[in-house]
Amino acid sequence: MTYWPSVVVATPAHSGLAGPLTYRSEQPLAAGNLVRVPLGAREVLGIVWSCPSDPPADCSKEQLRPVSAVLDGLMPLGDGWRQLVAFAARYYQRGLGEMALSVLPPALRDLDNTQLARRLKRLAKVNDSAACPETPVARPQPSAEQQQVLDALGTLDRPALLYGSTGSGKTEVYLRATEQVLQDDPGGQVLVLVPEINLTPQLEARFRQRFEPRHGSTALVSLHSGMTPAQRLQAWLAAHAGTARIVLGTRMAIFASLPGLRLIVVDEEHDPSYKSQEGARYSARDLAVYRAKVESDRGPHPCRVILGSATPSLESWHAAEQGRYRRLAMPGRIGGGELPRLRLVDMNHQPKGATLSPPLLAAMEERIARGEQCLVLLNRRGYAPVLSCDACAWKSQCPHCSAFQVFHKLDRTLRCHHCGFTRRVPRACPDCGNLDIAPIGRGTEQIEEHLAGLLSRAVRPDGTPARVARMDADTTRTKGSLEQQLQALHEGEVDVLVGTQMVAKGHDFRRITLVAGLNVDAALFASDYRAPERLFALLMQAAGRAGRDAGHSGRSEMWVQTWHPTHPLFAALKKHDYPAFAAEQLAEREAAAMPPFGYQALLRADARTQDAAQAYLNGVADAAADLPGRDEVTLYPAVPLPIQRVANVERAQMLVESHSRQALQRFLWAWQPLLLQGRGLPEARGLIRFAVDVDPLAV
Ligand code: ADP
Ligand code: ZN
Ligand code: ZN
Numbered sequence: 001m002t003y004w005p006s007v008v009v010a011t012p013a014h015s016g017l018a019g020p021l022t023y024r025s026e027q028p029l030a031a032g033n034l035v036r037v038p039l040g041a042r043e044v045l046g047i048v049w050s051c052p053s054d055p056p057a058d059c060s061k062e063q064l065r066p067v068s069a070v071l072d073g074l075m076p077l078g079d080g081w082r083q084l085v086a087f088a089a090r091y092y093q094r095g096l097g098e099m100a101l102s103v104l105p106p107a108l109r110d111l112d113n114t115q116l117a118r119r120l121k122r123l124a125k126v127n128d129s130a131a132c133p134e135t136p137v138a139r140p141q142p143s144a145e146q147q148q149v150l151d152a153l154g155t156l157d158r159p160a161l162l163y164g165s166t167g168s169g170k171t172e173v174y175l176r177a178t179e180q181v182l183q184d185d186p187g188g189q190v191l192v193l194v195p196e197i198n199l200t201p202q203l204e205a206r207f208r209q210r211f212e213p214r215h216g217s218t219a220l221v222s223l224h225s226g227m228t229p230a231q232r233l234q235a236w237l238a239a240h241a242g243t244a245r246i247v248l249g250t251r252m253a254i255f256a257s258l259p260g261l262r263l264i265v266v267d268e269e270h271d272p273s274y275k276s277q278e279g280a281r282y283s284a285r286d287l288a289v290y291r292a293k294v295e296s297d298r299g300p301h302p303c304r305v306i307l308g309s310a311t312p313s314l315e316s317w318h319a320a321e322q323g324r325y326r327r328l329a330m331p332g333r334i335g336g337g338e339l340p341r342l343r344l345v346d347m348n349h350q351p352k353g354a355t356l357s358p359p360l361l362a363a364m365e366e367r368i369a370r371g372e373q374c375l376v377l378l379n380r381r382g383y384a385p386v387l388s389c390d391a392c393a394w395k396s397q398c399p400h401c402s403a404f405q406v407f408h409k410l411d412r413t414l415r416c417h418h419c420g421f422t423r424r425v426p427r428a429c430p431d432c433g434n435l436d437i438a439p440i441g442r443g444t445e446q447i448e449e450h451l452a453g454l455l456s457r458a459v460r461p462d463g464t465p466a467r468v469a470r471m472d473a474d475t476t477r478t479k480g481s482l483e484q485q486l487q488a489l490h491e492g493e494v495d496v497l498v499g500t501q502m503v504a505k506g507h508d509f510r511r512i513t514l515v516a517g518l519n520v521d522a523a524l525f526a527s528d529y530r531a532p533e534r535l536f537a538l539l540m541q542a543a544g545r546a547g548r549d550a551g552h553s554g555r556s557e558m559w560v561q562t563w564h565p566t567h568p569l570f571a572a573l574k575k576h577d578y579p580a581f582a583a584e585q586l587a588e589r590e591a592a593a594m595p596p597f598g599y600q601a602l603l604r605a606d607a608r609t610q611d612a613a614q615a616y617l618n619g620v621a622d623a624a625a626d627l628p629g630r631d632e633v634t635l636y637p638a639v640p641l642p643i644q645r646v647a648n649v650e651r652a653q654m655l656v657e658s659h660s661r662q663a664l665q666r667f668l669w670a671w672q673p674l675l676l677q678g679r680g681l682p683e684a685r686g687l688i689r690f691a692v693d694v695d696p697l698a699v
Contacts, residue, residue: 131216166544
């Protein structure tokens with residue numbers, strides 16, 4: 001008997017949003033089977049979407065080519081997984097094949113049945129190793145707040161928003177909830193998402209400590225882009241086979257195949273890293289909510305989702321206000337410690353040109369003398385953002401971007417943080433020969449150098465001089481360097497740590513009692529309407545690094561240097577009053593019909609010239625005039641991106657807005673064919689690519 005499977009394959013981006021292709025097979029195949037099929041002259045990996053025994057009506061069956069091979073050693077991808085992928089493709093305006101194949105581990109593409117069998121055997125073998133369900137494992141007694149949350153989780157009928165202060169013990173709640181799943185359901189699986197690879201090692205350590213003794217080392221796998229293709233494949237297989245009960249990962253892990261999924265945790269759910277910025281621009285947080293619902297609707301067991309944060313995204317906060325999410329609050333810190341007091345330094349009243357104000361320096365010296373640690377936050381790496389000539393107009397402009405190259409003093413380079421273009425620092429001005437070229441503005445390298453000088457006389461309790469270190473993307477590039485630096489900090493080898501937002505996130509520093517934020521003002525007045533939300537979250541997170549040791553917490557402080565101390569954001573920050581801040585921001589958003597009260601998408605165009613990019617956008621907007629649903633969306637004029645040119649590519653975008661998510665979706669789908677056709681517009685010559693970004697994070 002002959003079957004006519006429809007198979008999803010990775011069609012190249014921009015070939016149109018082609019659906020599954022039909023092949024023939026002499027054996028029945030299951031939906032979710034992985035197969036190899038001919039595509040043009042190549043043979044590619046595909047996923048069976050359905051397998052009818054009736055030939056398709058719309059094409060002659062003689063032309064249909066047979067499936068080349070079936071990876072039948074592998075359990076088919078589940079219905080839930082396929083539903084997730086199909087939804088993601090639809091919602092984020094991508095081809096189904098592109099979406100589905102791009103979220104499978106790349107190493108799967110070259111795998112045959114023999115190799116697969118070998119890998120699966122290896123999985124089964126290690127899994128037999130020592131794990132004893134009776135091993136006693138030390139774990140803290142839940143606090144009253146934690147217990148309340150855990151009780152509520154037991155009867156949860158909607159997504160939970162775990163709104164817990166930094167240090168309130170959210171991670172302990174995740175551990176307990178995980179334990180519950182493993183205990184209740186022998187096949188149950190848990191997915192824990194973190195915003196950054198950097199945060200996986202310490203979380204993994206905590207989960208291993210808790211679950212390895214009873215469940216074995218193979219019960220837990222990580223999934224993130226820092227792994228080799230082989231590691232990633234092995235972890236993926238472990239999750240798919242159900243050997244791995246717990247999967248820890250970054251946003252891409254939302255697409256892991258987890259046949260027994262019962263719980264999804266999204267830690268620091270407000271973090272922008274959950275939104276992909278390339279390819280299919282999906283939000284792993286939003287997909288987590290969708291996935292949990294799909295799994296719950298399908299199976300006999302509910303799949304729960306916990307979104308955790310001390311500063312939830314306004315979207316999630318709003319959903320909780322409306323009752324779509326259940327808010328579970330843990331306002332207190334473990335051990336009763338207090339959140340740090342906010343100290344605002346009014347820069348209008350400080351010595352002219354001071355980067356670090358005298359009162360802040362004095363406060364830092366005091367901490368150092370007591371053997372406590374300080375954290376200084378500046379969201380700009382390098383030594384100075386620009387080099388400039390005093391005598392002429394020369395600046396360290398990147399030749400390929402509309403941005404400056406950043407001066408890195410340590411290796412005497414000018415580096416573009418957008419395209420990566422790097423050159424030696426010129427000895428004299430390239431335009432006029434002047435020898436006086438000077439850095440303008442400050443980055444972490446300079447603050448580190450500056451602080452080392454200013455604190456050269458500060459002494460530690462043992463009489464030794466204070467030590468200043470830096471942690472940012474430049475110092476943590478090599479493998480293991482981050483762990484080393486964190487270790488040094490934990491062991492008290494460092495008194496003052498200067499860093500970018502990287503240090504503000506998640507780490508559990510015990511002896512930090514002072515956190516200082518420098519140069520935060522730009523975010524107060526940025527054109528991006530989400531900037532205040534980000535700043536508030538960043539400062540709250542950073543403040544959360546201080547006083548985690550209850551013994552020190554009484555005197556822990558968050559210092560912020562600002563020229564605008566009366567800004568309302570600081571008033572809310574001072575009271576650690578996220579609800580007040582959120583209410584004010586949400587009122588503003590509602591008045592302006594902005595998310596979460598309105599729905600947005602961006603159409604982006606990259607081209608050789610800015611004119612072509614904009615002409616394309618305006619052209620396809622004109623072409624949309626008669627589309628159904630056009631009257632329910634607003635199309636704004638095309639504009640250049642804030643950084644208009646990167647790596648010699650001109651970038652422009654068009655904002656699309658609607659009062660309704662459905663209306664926006666309907667319009668975008670109707671628009672797709674015109675977006676493809678628009679590439680042929682004569683005025684759009686030089687267009688390189690376009691992309692749709694649904695629910696963009698920056699407009
Ligand atoms: P969060 O994730 O909310 O920032 P953590 O879960 O990291 O907080 O908890 C902060 C600290 O308190 C950790 O060192 C953790 O081990 C400890 N802790 C958490 N819950 C308890 C508890 N119930 N009893 C004692 N210590 C706890
Ligand atoms: Zn010059
Ligand atoms: Zn550049």
